[in-house]
Amino acid sequence: MALYTKAAEILDKVEQKKGAVKTLVYDSKFQNIKQLFALVCETQKYSAVLQEIIETTRLLKLTNLRQHLAKVLVYDLLIGQGIKCGGSWKAMMLKHRSRLQAALARIKVKQKVSRNQDLLPPNVQRNNDVDIPRYVRVNTLKTTVEDVIDYLKRDGYSYQGMASQLEDLCSLSGKTFLSDLHLRDLLVFSAKVDFHDHYLYKAGHIILQDKASCLPAYLLDPPVGGHVIDACAAPGNKTSHLAAIMKNKGKLFAFDRDTKRLSTMSTLLLRAGVTCHQLSNEDFLKVDPLSPAYKDVKHILLDPSCSGSGMVCLHDGGSEEQEQDPERLKALAAFQLRCLNHALKFPKLQHLVYSTCSIHTQENEEVVSVCLEKNPDFSLIHLLPEWPERGRDPLTQCLRASTTKTFTQGFFVAMLERQTTRNSGSLDEQTPSKSEPTVGEEEKMVVSVEEQLQPPAARKRNRKKPKKQKS
Numbered sequence: 001m002a003l004y005t006k007a008a009e010i011l012d013k014v015e016q017k018k019g020a021v022k023t024l025v026y027d028s029k030f031q032n033i034k035q036l037f038a039l040v041c042e043t044q045k046y047s048a049v050l051q052e053i054i055e056t057t058r059l060l061k062l063t064n065l066r067q068h069l070a071k072v073l074v075y076d077l078l079i080g081q082g083i084k085c086g087g088s089w090k091a092m093m094l095k096h097r098s099r100l101q102a103a104l105a106r107i108k109v110k111q112k113v114s115r116n117q118d119l120l121p122p123n124v125q126r127n128n129d130v131d132i133p134r135y136v137r138v139n140t141l142k143t144t145v146e147d148v149i150d151y152l153k154r155d156g157y158s159y160q161g162m163a164s165q166l167e168d169l170c171s172l173s174g175k176t177f178l179s180d181l182h183l184r185d186l187l188v189f190s191a192k193v194d195f196h197d198h199y200l201y202k203a204g205h206i207i208l209q210d211k212a213s214c215l216p217a218y219l220l221d222p223p224v225g226g227h228v229i230d231a232c233a234a235p236g237n238k239t240s241h242l243a244a245i246m247k248n249k250g251k252l253f254a255f256d257r258d259t260k261r262l263s264t265m266s267t268l269l270l271r272a273g274v275t276c277h278q279l280s281n282e283d284f285l286k287v288d289p290l291s292p293a294y295k296d297v298k299h300i301l302l303d304p305s306c307s308g309s310g311m312v313c314l315h316d317g318g319s320e321e322q323e324q325d326p327e328r329l330k331a332l333a334a335f336q337l338r339c340l341n342h343a344l345k346f347p348k349l350q351h352l353v354y355s356t357c358s359i360h361t362q363e364n365e366e367v368v369s370v371c372l373e374k375n376p377d378f379s380l381i382h383l384l385p386e387w388p389e390r391g392r393d394p395l396t397q398c399l400r401a402s403t404t405k406t407f408t409q410g411f412f413v414a415m416l417e418r419q420t421t422r423n424s425g426s427l428d429e430q431t432p433s434k435s436e437p438t439v440g441e442e443e444k445m446v447v448s449v450e451e452q453l454q455p456p457a458a459r460k461r462n463r464k465k466p467k468k469q470k471s
């Protein structure tokens with residue numbers, strides 16, 4: 001009962017723009033966060049279909065249910081697990097089941113969807129009928145890829161080797177799985193596989209992380225024993241990935257200003273066997289780059305709060321044209337730019353990865369472009385030449401990811417490198433960065449950046465970019 005009420009409450013708040021799904025779910029204090037998150041996301045995904053069913057059957061009138069509660073119940077009854085809890089609601093929904101099923105069948109016929117197939121929500125572009133595969137990152141702090149593959153084979157899964165092309169990733173069905181073609185520690189399954197109750201997940205041997213979200217740590221690739229900052233770290237999937245790459249050696253400073261998210265993160269890191277980290281409940285913008293504690297930090301991962309517009313479960317189709325509050329976007333871009341400028345002030349910094357799960361140029365290429373203008377000591381590294389989706393012109397050194405081209409969530413990654421050759425002195429003599437603009441200046445820059453994206457100086461700098469390429 002509580003599950004459905006909570007889910008309906010969250011959908012209502014999302015509609016009223018009171019917060020993002022993830023935050024609202026985390027803040028709900030519901031005991032089974034994953035179950036709640038899945039139900040909210042799925043109901044959102046099928047929202048238009050559910051709405052049509054509710055309207056054509058006049059369910060609200062017949063039952064006195066409120067809109068969002070009706071959607072959640074209809075979702076679980078017709079598309080989800082079947083209503084498992086819910087007492088009197090269950091009885092009521094079962095009373096209307098045949099009417100609801102008939103409405104669903106009519107929509108399917110209208111959409112020409114075969115009875116055996118899942119119903120494609122009309123407002124969701126799903127990779128020309130392909131779901132995003134389920135990605136599983138092997139936590140090499142606790143196990144090896146080979147051991148996980150062996151375990152899964154014994155558990156009835158069938159390993160098909162390494163994918164040879166991207167399309168292989170969405171050709172999986174049942175219990176078949178592949179190794180990813182880009183990331184060695186990543187296994188790929190059909191979208192229908194769920195590992196939340198699997199032993200390997202509960203024991204921290206595998207991390208359920210979308211492929212695109214694995215890119216930042218993989219590309220930053222900090223050395224074993226290095227000093228690294230994860231600036232906006234919670235809930236910590238990228239932190240645990242960084243720790244795995246660093247083999248738990250060195251220092252991993254992780255900041256987040258949200259206490260609750262940080263405490264979730266602490267549990268997740270414990271389960272993942274991460275020990276090289278130091279968690280701080282701190283605003284990254286207030287961390288002193290000149291503090292002796294960070295004097296050896298050469299790598300920073302910056303994955304700041306963003307609009308989340310790339311997360312397909314939160315949006316219908318991920319189209320840039322979809323409605324987005326321009327004031328919110330502007331504020332987010334200004335915040336992201338401040339974080340980026342701040343991060344570049346760490347005196348020994350060599351490499352920084354900036355990422356968002358946003359599809360908006362304003363939070364991605366524009367932030368990076370304006371930052372590079374202000375910080376001429378840094379330039380972009382051309383990432384993964386074989387990656388099919390690039391940053392918007394002219395920032396094609398960066399990566400984008402999407403459901404349609406890379407079969408992942410929508411994502412953006414840029415990697416900045418300090419240009420050592422341009423300065424005569426050693427890194428120790430370099431000043432962190434140019435004078436930082438005020439918040440007001442940044443906001444102005446973000447607003448006007450469309451016109452000045454890729455000014456001549458930046459163009460020149462990009463041509464001179466180091467040849468370093470990740471592969």
Ligand SMILES: C[S@@+](CC[C@H](N)C(=O)[O-])C[C@H]1O[C@@H](n2cnc3c(N)ncnc32)[C@H](O)[C@@H]1O
Pocket residue numbers: 231232233234235236237238239255256257258261282283284285303304305306
């Ligand atoms: C996109 S999430 C990070 C996800 C994380 N990197 C991961 O992979 O699990 C952004 C995080 O930034 C945190 N945040 C926002 N503003 C911050 C600030 N000024 N300083 C530190 N953390 C901040 C938010 O609380 C949120 O947890």
